[in-house]
Amino acid sequence: MVERDETILLVDDEESILSSLRRLFRPDNYHICTALSAEEGLAILDQNPVWLVISDNGMPRTNGVQFLKEVRDRWPDVVRVMLTGYADLNSAMEAINRGEVYRFVTKPWDPEGLRLLVREGLEHYRLVQENTRMRALIEEQNAKLKRWNESLQQTVEERTKELKQRNEELAGLYRQLKGSFVEAIKVFTGLIELRDPTIGGHARRVAGLSKSLAAQMALREEEAKNVEVGALLHDIGKIGIPDEILRKNERLLSAGEQARLRQHPILGQAALQIVDHLDSTGVLIRHHHERWDGHGYPDELKGEAIPLGSRIIAVANAFDHHRKASSLGLADFVESQLGLGYNGPFDPAVILALKGIIDGSTVDGESIEVAMDVSQLREGLVLARDLRTSTGILLISKGETLKRAYLLKLILYERQKLIPSTVYVYHPRT
Numbered sequence: 567m568v569e570r571d572e573t574i575l576l577v578d579d580e581e582s583i584l585s586s587l588r589r590l591f592r593p594d595n596y597h598i599c600t601a602l603s604a605e606e607g608l609a610i611l612d613q614n615p616v617w618l619v620i621s622d623n624g625m626p627r628t629n630g631v632q633f634l635k636e637v638r639d640r641w642p643d644v645v646r647v648m649l650t651g652y653a654d655l656n657s658a659m660e661a662i663n664r665g666e667v668y669r670f671v672t673k674p675w676d677p678e679g680l681r682l683l684v685r686e687g688l689e690h691y692r693l694v695q696e697n698t699r700m701r702a703l704i705e706e707q708n709a710k711l712k713r714w715n716e717s718l719q720q721t722v723e724e725r726t727k728e729l730k731q732r733n734e735e736l737a738g739l740y741r742q743l744k745g746s747f748v749e750a751i752k753v754f755t756g757l758i759e760l761r762d763p764t765i766g767g768h769a770r771r772v773a774g775l776s777k778s779l780a781a782q783m784a785l786r787e788e789e790a791k792n793v794e795v796g797a798l799l800h801d802i803g804k805i806g807i808p809d810e811i812l813r814k815n816e817r818l819l820s821a822g823e824q825a826r827l828r829q830h831p832i833l834g835q836a837a838l839q840i841v842d843h844l845d846s847t848g849v850l851i852r853h854h855h856e857r858w859d860g861h862g863y864p865d866e867l868k869g870e871a872i873p874l875g876s877r878i879i880a881v882a883n884a885f886d887h888h889r890k891a892s893s894l895g896l897a898d899f900v901e902s903q904l905g906l907g908y909n910g911p912f913d914p915a916v917i918l919a920l921k922g923i924i925d926g927s928t929v930d931g932e933s934i935e936v937a938m939d940v941s942q943l944r945e946g947l948v949l950a951r952d953l954r955t956s957t958g959i960l961l962i963s964k965g966e967t968l969k970r971a972y973l974l975k976l977i978l979y980e981r982q983k984l985i986p987s988t989v990y991v992y993h994p995r996t
């Protein structure tokens with residue numbers, strides 16, 4: 567289908583030629599303009615979107631070559647075709663060479679040849695226009711993309727700057743909060759001690775020793791801080807216990823009073839439960855009276871089921887009471903506890919750490935010997951003494967690591983009284 571916007575302009579000073587050209591192109595349904603002179607032709611080009619011009623060369627005043635040159639200068643995309651007689655061939659060739667004319671056609675023209683040439687010329691115009699349009703579109707999109715990129719980059723930079731600033735503010739705020747948090751806990755502890763002056767600095771000393779024990783046992787910073795805060799607040803639940811119970815010697819308490827006093831770890835945990843940040847500290851406080859041998863309170867937890875932080879606070883607490891009530895020194899306290907091995911109230915590992923603090927050096931756990939019942943032995947422990955049968959036959963040498971296969975045999979031998987019930991192993995490293 568031919569589009570009506572395919573406009574062609576015919577220029578010739580002879581009406582008859584214009585008429586025959588019109589007739590020639592009628593079947594093609596182009597929009598056709600005609601002009602009898604170059605001047606008239608330029609005026610039409612000024613007013614109409616012409617695609618293609620066919621101009622006679624031999625016209626009075628302005629000839630075809632001059633006319634088409636001006637068309638090229640003012641409307642470079644318009645396709646220019648020149649009609650020429652044989653006499654003008656040279657000037658027509660020159661015009662082509664100078665790029666002023668797309669094609670030339672000699673008179674008399676071959677009708678079908680001219681129609682085909684015009685068809686091709688219009689196609690050429692359409693391609694040039696499409697190309698220009700596409701190029702403009704690409705340039706516009708490129709410019710748009712560039713603007714987007716610039717504004718995106720700017721937005722990212724602004725957001726990054728804002729976030730960085732916000733992070734710094736938050737970090738500063740967090741440091742401030744953390745600092746004032748521990749300070750507030752200390753003030754709080756001072757208030758608890760005001761209630762019972764006899765306690766005098768107990769919580770602070772327990773916290774100090776707990777902190778050293780945590781460091782000796784290489785706890786992570788966050789965990790160590792938790793143990794210290796837990797130690798500072800370990801007896802906070804005593805606020806809820808009547809004065810007459812607190813002031814009595816524990817051994818003289820009635821069963822009811824003792825049960826009431828034993829509520830204080832639970833009351834302490836409950837008091838801290840409203841503060842999110844102190845949840846884990848509350849757990850340490852709840853279990854600070856549990857015993858390694860399982861005879862503590864409130865939950866009668868045993869061994870490693872007791873949180874490590876609570877085991878540390880328990881040792882620090884016991885030592886502080888011991889120092890006040892007994893003439894025995896720290897070293898004696900440690901020795902007496904170590905003698906109990908795994909059967910005492912405290913975690914031997916914490917006692918070893920305490921020994922390390924006294925000795926002023928890190929204790930090598932493997933150099934400490936612990937007595938164990940055969941039933942307590944487990945895979946991976948290292949024998950501290952040769953294990954012999956009752957008749958003196960060597961079963962396992964000192965320094966050997968206990969394997970699962972040994973454990974079963976040892977239990978069988980012990981039941982048959984073939985070996986002693988106590989075996990000496992090195993304290994496992996914590």
Ligand SMILES: [Fe+2]
Nearest residue numbers: 800801854855
């Ligand atoms: Fe307590």
